[in-house]
Amino acid sequence: MNPAIEFHEMQTRRRFFEGAGLKVGGAALASLMGHRLAASTAKAVAANDSVHPPLPGFPHFAPKAKRLIYLHMNGAPSQLDLFDYKPDLRDQFDKELPESIRNGQRITTMTSGQSRLPVAPSMFEFSQCGTSGMWMSELVPHMHSIADDIAMIKTVHTDAINHDPACTFVMTGSEVPGKPSLGSWLSYGLGSESNDLPAFVVFTPSFPKESQAQALFTRMWSSGFLPTKYDGVALRGQGDPVLYVKNPPGVNGGDRRTMLDALAKLNERNFSRYEDPETKTRIAQYEMAFRMQTSVPELTNLEGESKATLEMYGPDVEKPGTFAHSAIMARRLAERGTRVVQILHRGWDQHNRLPKLIRGQCQDVDQATAALVKDLKLRGMLEDTLVVFGGEFGRTVYSQGALTKDNYGRDHHPRNFCMWMAGGGVKAGMTYGETDDYSYNVVEKGVHLNDLNATILHCMGIEANHLSYPFQGLEQRLTGVEEAHVVKDILA
Numbered sequence: 001m002n003p004a005i006e007f008h009e010m011q012t013r014r015r016f017f018e019g020a021g022l023k024v025g026g027a028a029l030a031s032l033m034g035h036r037l038a039a040s041t042a043k044a045v046a047a048n049d050s051v052h053p054p055l056p057g058f059p060h061f062a063p064k065a066k067r068l069i070y071l072h073m074n075g076a077p078s079q080l081d082l083f084d085y086k087p088d089l090r091d092q093f094d095k096e097l098p099e100s101i102r103n104g105q106r107i108t109t110m111t112s113g114q115s116r117l118p119v120a121p122s123m124f125e126f127s128q129c130g131t132s133g134m135w136m137s138e139l140v141p142h143m144h145s146i147a148d149d150i151a152m153i154k155t156v157h158t159d160a161i162n163h164d165p166a167c168t169f170v171m172t173g174s175e176v177p178g179k180p181s182l183g184s185w186l187s188y189g190l191g192s193e194s195n196d197l198p199a200f201v202v203f204t205p206s207f208p209k210e211s212q213a214q215a216l217f218t219r220m221w222s223s224g225f226l227p228t229k230y231d232g233v234a235l236r237g238q239g240d241p242v243l244y245v246k247n248p249p250g251v252n253g254g255d256r257r258t259m260l261d262a263l264a265k266l267n268e269r270n271f272s273r274y275e276d277p278e279t280k281t282r283i284a285q286y287e288m289a290f291r292m293q294t295s296v297p298e299l300t301n302l303e304g305e306s307k308a309t310l311e312m313y314g315p316d317v318e319k320p321g322t323f324a325h326s327a328i329m330a331r332r333l334a335e336r337g338t339r340v341v342q343i344l345h346r347g348w349d350q351h352n353r354l355p356k357l358i359r360g361q362c363q364d365v366d367q368a369t370a371a372l373v374k375d376l377k378l379r380g381m382l383e384d385t386l387v388v389f390g391g392e393f394g395r396t397v398y399s400q401g402a403l404t405k406d407n408y409g410r411d412h413h414p415r416n417f418c419m420w421m422a423g424g425g426v427k428a429g430m431t432y433g434e435t436d437d438y439s440y441n442v443v444e445k446g447v448h449l450n451d452l453n454a455t456i457l458h459c460m461g462i463e464a465n466h467l468s469y470p471f472q473g474l475e476q477r478l479t480g481v482e483e484a485h486v487v488k489d490i491l492a
Contacts, residue, residue: 052192052199052339059190059461064492065386065424066193068186068460069330069341071369073361074167075214075348076417078395078410081122081358083418084154084439085135089121089397092438093405097398101440108161110351111400111411119438120399120408123355132429139362142370148429149373149382150389150422151490155433155442158393158414158449163214163349166392166414171220173453173478180224180469181232182453183340185478186460188223188230189467194337196295198233201333203326203343205237208360211347221342225471227277232342235329237321241296253293299332309375314367324368331375334385348391351400352409373422382423386459390419397438416442419452425459427492447487454484458491 080086097117111117125138129147136144160166165175172179180188183200192199202221207213221232235241271279302310302318305328316322323345330341345365350357369389376382394417395410402408416435422428433445454464457478464484468475 050191051195052187054191055189060463060466061461063424063459063461064384065459065461066384067334067339067341067386067424068183068456069334069372069385069387070182070343071365071372071387071389072170072220072342072344073348073365073389073391074216074344074346075163075212075350076166076391076393076395076412077348077361078122078350078354078358079154079416079418080395080397080410080439081124081354082137082139082362083135083152083420084416084435085126085137086121086397086437086439087126088437089119092119093121094118094403097438097440101436101438103441105415106161107396108412111396111398114400117396117398118403119397120403120410123406123408130429132431134429134431139358140366142367146370146373146422149377150420150428151426152418152420152431153433153447153452153487153490154416154418154431154435155444155446156390156417156419156449156452157442157446158417160393161412161414163392163412164217166412167214168217168219170390170392170449172224173450173480177217177219178224179476180226180230180478181219181221181342182456182478183221183232183342184223184226184230185467186340186457186462188226188469189462190339190460192337192339194295197292197299197333197336197338199338200230200232200340201338201342202232202234203237203329203341204234205323205326205343205345206321207323207345207347208357208364211357211361212349212351213346214349216344216346220344225476226469232340235296237325241300241320295336299336300329302328312371312374314371317368323365324371327368327372328375331372331379331381334376334381335379350395350409351411353407354395354409355407376423384424386424386426386456387422388419388456389421391417393417394439397440413440415440416446421455421490425491427490430490432487432490445489448484450479450482450484451487454479455487455490458486 095118097119122137126135128134129136129144132148134147134152136147158166158169160169160175168177169175171181187199200221204216221234223230267279310317313324313328316324317328319325323343326343330343333341347361373382373387376385376387394413396413400409400411416439433447434443435441436443457464457467464477464479468477474481
């Protein structure tokens with residue numbers, strides 16, 4: 001039985017006007033008093049009632065991080081060319097990958113038909129950065145300056161070997177679509193400190209035109225089987241950040257308030273009849289949209305930012321839709337109480353021409369990523385803001401297609417890849433885990449993605465096993481049905 005469908009089947013024209021006639025008349029009368037209603041609404045908004053309250057008993061313990069900024073490099077950056085330094089591989093150039101390293105593990109159909117799997121060492125120079133001596137590639141010179149602020153995890157691994165299921169897994173904890181995303185779980189459990197902005201905001205910035213980009217699906221910021229009010233709100237990079245956030249010509253704030261008050265009464269009556277939770281979601285969404293008419297223009301106005309701050313993020317910071325602009329927006333949202341900000345940067349799927357293409361990708365994100373961490377630190381926000389950077393899997397040590405000294409490609413590699421975390425509750429300036437000489441297998445301290453998500457939840461004050469939602473006869477969790485382990489060695 002679907003109460004919403006039943007209601008629409010019963011809702012004849014006569015019954016609608018029978019129940020709503022007085023309310024329509026009341027709305028007409030109220031429209032003559034728009035300024036009074038607007039004033040009363042402002043008073044209500046100023047009250048202490050939270051629009052996004054946490055679940056009872058949440059957080060489970062005092063959190064180190066109040067908010068999360070997740071920088072997802074969609075398409076899988078090459079750990080060999082960025083963070084997993086393997087200098088001895090240069091002596092293995094164009095030699096066959098030893099079977100003892102591959103050990104019969106599955107590889108994709110894109111390279112399984114190759115006659116050879118030739119080793120392709122990184123052509124880029126690496127150096128030790130900061131007092132921690134963390135190894136980083138020349139491709140990310142700005143990130144060198146935050147080496148002492150991050151925890152580099154070299155041994156993340158996943159179950160999926162192709163992009164769509166791997167991206168779904170990294171964001172929802174499952175390869176099967178339909179599960180809530182990490183941001184939705186956090187906004188469901190912890191709510192938000194802001195009454196005027198969404199609890200969970202998403203950016204999908206531009207990327208270099210010649211990049212090999214994968215499609216992005218809304219399931220990566222969807223609430224899945226949770227109520228839809230926990231969906232991520234995607235802010236657009238062109239035109240209005242939110243469609244229809246402005247009133248149409250001839251409609252003022254008082255008119256909009258009057259309409260929403262009347263609509264809310266109708267929806268409350270509908271909810272009292274059928275108790276469909278989506279009705280409450282609609283009421284909350286209409287109210288948030290009304291408040292965003294004021295909060296979004298203020299959010300996106302960078303006039304109050306200092307020249308030094310804007311320069312730190314790079315030349316694209318004032319161009320809406322760029323990664324740099326998304327990064328400074330993430331900081332501004334975090335300042336205003338948004339719980340989760342997710343930036344998904346595409347174009348990292350480099351099966352060929354990797355040396356050229358990865359340069360463009362890094363130039364797009366390196367400076368702004370480092371600036372975000374520095375900016376949060378300068379404002380005293382890094383200590384309670386968790387920043388996560390990484391992709392959905394890694395890349396192979398062997399070349400896909402032709403191999404030369406200055407050109408090669410890399411296939412998908414789920415066995416190990418690098419991600420880093422900074423801020424709330426994480427040790428600074430440390431490298432965790434180790435891979436073999438070919439960056440092909442974990443040899444010490446592996447971190448499954450479920451363990452990584454459990455660690456993120458822990459930093460936010462949540463016990464992973466106690467954040468669940470009943471669906472299809474199972475208490476569903478972000479970390480799945482098997483036990484996930486917090487990576488305690490990286491916690492401050």
